[in-house]
Amino acid sequence: MTKRIPVLLVLLAILPALIGCQESPAANQPIHKLIITGSSTVAPLIADIGKRFEAQHPDIRVDVQTGGSSRGVADARSGIAHIGMASRALHPQETIDLLATTIAQDGIGLIVHADNPVANLTTQQVIDIYTGKVTNWQSLGGMNAPIVVVNKAEGRATLEIFLHHFHLANSAIKADVVIGDNEHGIKTVAGNPQAIAYVSIGTATYDATAGVPIKLLQLNSIPASLATVQNGTFPLSRPLTLVTTKHPRPLAQTFMTFATSPHVQNLVIQHSFIPLPS
Amino acid sequence: MSSHHQAIQDKLAMGITWSVAMLLMSTFLWLFSDIVIHGISGVSWEFLTARPLNAGREGGIAPILVSTALILMVCMAIALPIGLGTAILLSELTHQFGWMSNLIRRSLDVLAGIPSIVFGLFGNAFFCITLGLGFSIVSGGLTLACMVLPILIRSTEEGFRALPADYRLSAAALGLSQASTLISLLIPAAMPAMLAGFILGLGRAIAETAALIFTSGYVDRMPESLWDSGRALSIHIYDLSMNVPGGNANAYATALVLITLLFIINAGAQAIGHRWSSKRVLVA
Numbered sequence: 001m002t003k004r005i006p007v008l009l010v011l012l013a014i015l016p017a018l019i020g021c022q023e024s025p026a027a028n029q030p031i032h033k034l035i036i037t038g039s040s041t042v043a044p045l046i047a048d049i050g051k052r053f054e055a056q057h058p059d060i061r062v063d064v065q066t067g068g069s070s071r072g073v074a075d076a077r078s079g080i081a082h083i084g085m086a087s088r089a090l091h092p093q094e095t096i097d098l099l100a101t102t103i104a105q106d107g108i109g110l111i112v113h114a115d116n117p118v119a120n121l122t123t124q125q126v127i128d129i130y131t132g133k134v135t136n137w138q139s140l141g142g143m144n145a146p147i148v149v150v151n152k153a154e155g156r157a158t159l160e161i162f163l164h165h166f167h168l169a170n171s172a173i174k175a176d177v178v179i180g181d182n183e184h185g186i187k188t189v190a191g192n193p194q195a196i197a198y199v200s201i202g203t204a205t206y207d208a209t210a211g212v213p214i215k216l217l218q219l220n221s222i223p224a225s226l227a228t229v230q231n232g233t234f235p236l237s238r239p240l241t242l243v244t245t246k247h248p249r250p251l252a253q254t255f256m257t258f259a260t261s262p263h264v265q266n267l268v269i270q271h272s273f274i275p276l277p278s
Numbered sequence: 279m280s281s282h283h284q285a286i287q288d289k290l291a292m293g294i295t296w297s298v299a300m301l302l303m304s305t306f307l308w309l310f311s312d313i314v315i316h317g318i319s320g321v322s323w324e325f326l327t328a329r330p331l332n333a334g335r336e337g338g339i340a341p342i343l344v345s346t347a348l349i350l351m352v353c354m355a356i357a358l359p360i361g362l363g364t365a366i367l368l369s370e371l372t373h374q375f376g377w378m379s380n381l382i383r384r385s386l387d388v389l390a391g392i393p394s395i396v397f398g399l400f401g402n403a404f405f406c407i408t409l410g411l412g413f414s415i416v417s418g419g420l421t422l423a424c425m426v427l428p429i430l431i432r433s434t435e436e437g438f439r440a441l442p443a444d445y446r447l448s449a450a451a452l453g454l455s456q457a458s459t460l461i462s463l464l465i466p467a468a469m470p471a472m473l474a475g476f477i478l479g480l481g482r483a484i485a486e487t488a489a490l491i492f493t494s495g496y497v498d499r500m501p502e503s504l505w506d507s508g509r510a511l512s513i514h515i516y517d518l519s520m521n522v523p524g525g526n527a528n529a530y531a532t533a534l535v536l537i538t539l540l541f542i543i544n545a546g547a548q549a550i551g552h553r554w555s556s557k558r559v560l561v562a
Binding site for chain 1: 491
């Protein structure tokens with residue numbers, strides 16, 4: 001038994017080593033870190049853009065952290081992050097001290113299970129569903145089954161854009177399920193033929209093509225697709241933006257120039273978003 | 279008649295007990311086989327040694343495995359000494375610090391019941407921002423250390439308490455000081471319990487998502503130092519399944535790797551438990 005003591009001693013011995021010796025990483029070559037936080041919709045795209053940026057600038061590390069658009073805006077303002085990510089335009093009161101750079105477009109579409117016969121909803125029908133005035137699919141031309149209303153959690157840009165477009169207050173919404181990220185909403189609907197949710201059109205298109213049993217609904221007879229968002233006919237769209245203070249650091253500026261350049265267009269398309277017009 | 283009645287009762291009780299146990303086991307088997315069926319084709323040597331590509335849909339999880347290991351190392355390097363010290367205070371020195379050990383025990387009980395997202399937010403506010411450690415493996419490890427301390431301390435304390443009072447009396451009779459009794463007798467004897475607690479804590483820490491997403495963070499690059507942000511396995515699974523369309527296949531493969539690690543850790547805990555119970559007699 002006593003021979004186990006060294007194990008503990010070793011653990012105790014490496015403790016200061018672990019904390020002390022790492023104080024100055026790579027002292028021979030200064031590494032600059034660019035910290036980017038915010039929207040979980042934008043994060044995977046920016047992480048990939050960051051990797052391409054790192055390949056061109058070996059002395060720079062792009063650290064991407066998630067947490068939602070509100071967090072991105074707050075972190076950019078407080079300086080915790082050099083750049084914030086938001087999947088919406090800035091509010092008027094946010095533009096006083098912040099600057100948003102659009103890197104791509106995304107649409108927000110309503111989705112139901114692939115087995116749901118309903119294919120189109122009007123603005124009024126969407127409002128009635130989300131405020132609890134219509135609670136059965138039958139009156140919308142669907143099956144005789146209750147509607148399961150899926151809503152987004154507070155602080156999510158998708159929620160704000162949805163509420164704003166339909167002139168709803170979040171307190172008026174009668175939700176059965178509250179979700180976070182896009183895939184969360186898609187998995188909820190794929191597993192429940194009575195559910196309705198609203199998610200990123202890019203994400204929903206990707207998943208529907210990959211065989212996930214969901215379908216995007218037409219809104220006022222306008223199909224929800226990347227094409228209709230791109231040509232401006234689909235009304236529910238949003239910019240994906242990078243947020244900084246009015247005077248960003250040179251490194252942040254360089255990154256944003258790169259993220260809006262044609263060098264990353266294929267990454268934007270790969271992530272099912274709509275690239276900036278070139 | 280009454281014995282017949284009793285036999286039926288016994289059978290009924292037996293049946294209920296069995297079916298409840300079966301229900302529990304089938305839940306586990308369902309979950310496990312789901313992960314194996316969906317994940318096994320994705321796990322390969324290449325998957326374990328390559329870096330993630332295309333937001334994790336392609337490539338492997340090498341940097342994520344390394345980050346997870348580093349986070350656990352920091353966590354345990356901090357939690358073990360604090361845990362051992364606190365457990366010794368609670369079990370061996372209570373007569374000197376009675377009021378204090380009550381306070382500590384109460385704090386530990388509260389800590390053990392706190393949801394992990396609260397640890398995550400605390401870790402973000404305190405370690406990342408107040409102490410300026412940023413999103414880093416160190417921040418994540420420290421946050422996890424706070425989380426596993428209750429398990430570690432309670433299990434080590436039990437280990438000390440389970441030691442027969444004879445040990446302490448004999449040591450005192452031989453004129454050993456309290457310090458040398460602790461170092462050469464009680465700590466070695468309680469070591470297996472401590473290791474079991476260590477492994478249980480490790481099991482909880484490796485499966486943690488909420489405490490890590492805002493502390494050690496989301497970066498899936500190979501960490502260059504402990505001050506870098508590094509993505510843990512559980513966060514990788516969460517992001518692939520909840521945030522990356524088409525990430526399901528690699529989410530399953532990563533989940534299979536994580537659950538295999540959990541199996542190994544639990545087998546370790548059991549092996550130590552067995553050795554402990556078979557080796558209760560000390561060779562002083």
